[in-house]
Amino acid sequence: LFFVVAILIFRPVPIVPEDRALVEKGIVSDIYEGGKNDVVFRLENKKRRYYINRGLENGLELADLEERLIGREVTLKYPDYWTPLDWNDEIKHLSKVEIEGEIIFNELKPARK
Numbered sequence: 001l002f003f004v005v006a007i008l009i010f011r012p013v014p015i016v017p018e019d020r021a022l023v024e025k026g027i028v029s030d031i032y033e034g035g036k037n038d039v040v041f042r043l044e045n046k047k048r049r050y051y052i053n054r055g056l057e058n059g060l061e062l063a064d065l066e067e068r069l070i071g072r073e074v075t076l077k078y079p080d081y082w083t084p085l086d087w088n089d090e091i092k093h094l095s096k097v098e099i100e101g102e103i104i105f106n107e108l109k110p111a112r113k
Contacts, residue, residue, distance in 0.1 A: 013053070013093040014079050019111040021077035021095055024050070028069040033062060041069075041076070041094070049091045050076050052105055060105065074099045077108065 026043030034040040039055035039062065052060065077096035082089065097104040 013081055015107055015109055016079045016095065017111050018077065018096070018108045020079070021108060022080055022092075024048075024076045024078070024092075025073060026076075027071060027073050029071075031062060031065050031069060039065065041074075041097075043074075043076075047090060050078065050094045051091060052094045052097070055105065065104070069099060069104070072099060074104075 024043070024046075026046055028041060029044045030040075030042040032040050033056060034049075034051060035053075037054050037056035039052040039060050041050045041052075043050075052058075056062070075096075075098040076092075076094055077098075078092040078094050081093065094105065095108045096106045
C-alpha cells in the first residue's frame with residue numbers, strides 16, 4: 001500500500017495534447033507566488049487554485065501578470081490529473097494560459113491528428 005501511494009504522489013504531472021486538456025474560463029481575481037517560484041492564479045467565485053510550476057524561474061513576472069490579467073477573463077487549460085497530495089482536488093497544474101487569443105504560457109503538446 002505504501003508503494004502504491006508513493007507512486008501516486010511522485011508521478012509527474014502529464015503533458016497532454018491540447019485536445020485532451022480540461023478547460024476553465026473565468027475572471028482572474030488574484031495572482032501570487034506559491035511553492036518554489038510557482039505562479040498561482042485564483043478566479044472569481046471559484047474555490048480551486050491553478051498554478052504554473054516554477055513559472056517565475058521560466059521568465060514569468062508577477063507584476064506583469066497582475067497588470068495584464070487581474071480583472072480580465074482568461075482561458076486556463078490543464079490535464080485531468082489527481083494526486084493524494086491534493087485529495088480534495090483544489091489545485092490544478094496549468095498547461096496553458098490564454099487571454100483574448102494571446103498565449104501567456106503554454107506547455108501543451110500539439111493536438112493529435
